[in-house]
Amino acid sequence: YVNEPSFLVNIQISFLCLNDLLLLILWSRVAEAALGHGGGVMVDLSRWPLFSLLAPEELAVIRQACVFGTSANEAIYITHSNEVFVMGLNCSGCLGTGDSLSTIVPKKVDFLRGKKAVSLSYGSGPHVLLATDGELYTWGHNGYSQLGNGSTNQGLSPVLVTANLTNKRVTQVCSGSHHSLALTHDGEVFAWGYNNCGQIGSGSTANQPYPRRVTGFLQGRTAMSISCGQTSSMSVCDNGEVFGWGYNGNGQLGIGNNGNQMTPCRVQALQGVCVQQLVSGYGHCLALSDEGVCYSWGTNTYGQLGTGNKSNQLTPVRVLADKERVVEIAACHSTHTSAAKTQSGQVYMWGQCRGQSLLLPTLTHFSCTDDVFAGFASPPVMWRLVSVDPEDFLTVAEALRKEFDSPETCDLRFSVDGKCIHVHKAVLKIRCEHFRSMFRSQWTEDQQEVIEIGQFSFPVYKSFLQFLYTDTVDLPPEDAIGLLDLATSYCENRLKRLCQQIIKRGITVDNAFTLLSAAIKYDAEDLEDFCFRFCVSHLTQVTQTQAFWQSDGAMLKEFISRASRCGAFKN
Structure with missing residues (x-):
């Protein structure tokens, strides 16, 4: 079937x-x-012309994809069985097929068969970087040693990069025009390739043929993410600090001047801001703080900073200040387009959009930032490796979604706070072990048409039941705490993870300590670590909140002790 x-x-x-x-x-x-449905960004590939030639059965097996190239005329995609296919112009051998022939039909790259993609990036040559389960493969244009294999010979086939990466597991890759960065599992940044503006961070402008660890101010720090402009490099550390190096002629490093930097330099204007995500356009940057605030700086020729004018900015300025919390930002080194998604799912775009200069963020009807780049970027490339949700599965999912809380077809009702929720026993039994036990044993509930629930509130319990039908959760962070309690009680680990994601996106100075307490109570270690780091990053403000001083003494003592061990109280 x-x-x-x-x-x-x-x-x-x-x-x-x-x-x-x-x-x-x-x-x-x-x-x-079978189709790999799960947490990732779900995108309709038909928005990109290259994929319009594929038959429905070919599209149905695609799990991940990326469109790149000077005219968005090359593509790579990975199937559910981890087979890699490519198609397009094949400029500089960027398809990795072993030759320089273009192909309008998908061609399999056997060398990468069975490799599970973790991160993919591409340059302007183009050259391609692919991280697969910790290994790094490169191919394509290599005129400046951007493949990291020690030569300048064009790479027609993928080659495993090992120099200086022995015993290192690569977790993220990114590319500028002709240089490359890799982030390892232990928070180290490596750079190689073209270095005319210092984008390698080596202290000179000599090209780098092999991966070289970026030190300077990154020495002793743990990097969490990396990003590349055309000829600049950026990194975010685990404490939210941002560093940049390379070309800075238009202020794209955000350091207050327009001088190139040969080694990493801290973005001082973001002092006190804990950056969670950073993306780079051709000559501009966007940063997203842990409080959902968006900043921009650098080149502004097309309004890509979203400031309402075309003046370059040497230091970060706030964007979307009058909008709700931002949860995702998007940019790509080969475009002048910017995009952002808010907590409620609204998607904004600005900058160069189909030849027009949008000077302010403009609300779209799109559901994800990837659609902005498909329809309005020049060229219409993908700004990241995307995941694909097959249409056939959505048809089934939508059918189930519509039947949630349907009085016409239900065979069971839950009464919570005097309100009824209509459900189907079959769905509950298949989706939840708690209900499977309830309806297969001698529980009294198995004989009831209406089950009373007193332990949880109506919004929380309805969201839980809706999750069983839709695999999604839509709750404010405060209610997500109650749902986290339910997920813990019912041993629903996936629901628990989704609750943690909601709480992370909704954390503020005022609720941070409350969320930390909840994370500890419900044994959510990842959430606990996130909330703790947020509290430490905003220590002065958090310790002045009502939630902090209303916490029990043991909780306060443990927090102060742990914060002290992390150096939060150093002079």
Whole structure:
């Protein structure tokens, strides 16, 4: 059934009997496993012309994809079975097929078969970097040693890069025009390739043929992410500090002047701001703080800073100040386009958009930032490696989504705070071990048509049941704490992770200590670490909040002790 789901398309669940519903849910779960549905950015590939030539059955097996090239005329995609295919112009051998021939039909790259992509990036030559389970492969243009293999010979096939990366696991890669960066599991940054403006960070302008560790002010610090402009490099450390090096003629390093930097230099204007995400355009940067605030700096020829004018900015300025919390920002070194997504899912774009200069963030109807680049960037490349959600699976998912809380088809109701929620036993049994036990044993609830719930609030319990139908959660951070409690009680680990994501995105100075306490209470270690680091980064403000002083003594003592061990109280 997984390969031929069309028979389900027109089924109306309202006419299904219980067995049919069971079959439908089971099919949905099989499809989910087979098609790789999960947490990632889901994008419609048909927005990019290169993919319009693929047959539906070819599109159905794509798990990840990236469109790149000077005219967005090359593409690479990875299937659910981890096979790598490429197509397009093949400029400089950037398709990695072993030759320089272009191909309008997908061609398999056997050398990368079975490799699971973690991060992918491309330069302007173009050259391609692919991190797969810690290993780094490069191919394509190599006129400036940007492949890191010690030569300047064009790379027609993927080559494993090992120089200076022995016992290192690469977790992220990024590329500028003709230089490359890699981030390792232990927070070290390596750079190689073209170095005319100091973008390698070596202290000179000599090209670098092999990966070289970037030191200077990054020495002794742990990098968490990296980003490249055309001829500049940026890094964010685990404490939220931002460093930049390389070309700075238009202020793209954000350090207050326009002099090139041969070694990493800290962006002092972001002192006190804990940056979570940083992306680079051709000559500008966007940064997103842990409080959901967006900043921009650098080149502004097309309004890509979103300031309402075309004046370059040598230091970060706030963007989208009158909007709600921002949760994602997007830019690409080969474009002058910027995009951002807010907490409620609104997507904004600005900068160079289809030849126009949008000087201020403009609200779109898109559901993700990737759509902005598909429709309005020049060239319409992808700003990241994206995940793909097959249309056939969405058809089933939407069918189930519509039947949540449907009085017409339900066979069970939950009463919470005097309000009813309509559900189907079959769905609950298949999706949740707690309900499977409830309805298969001698629990009294198994014989009831209405089950009373007193332990949890109506918004929390409804969101939980809705999650079982949709695999998504839509709650404010404060209510997500209650849902985290429920997920812990019901041993729903995926729901627990989704709650943690919501809480992370909604953390503020005022609620940070409350969220930290909840994370500790519900044994959410990753969330606990995130909230703790946020509290330490905003220590003065957090310690003045009501939540901090209303915490119990043991909690306060443990926090102060842990913060002290981290050096939070150093002079």
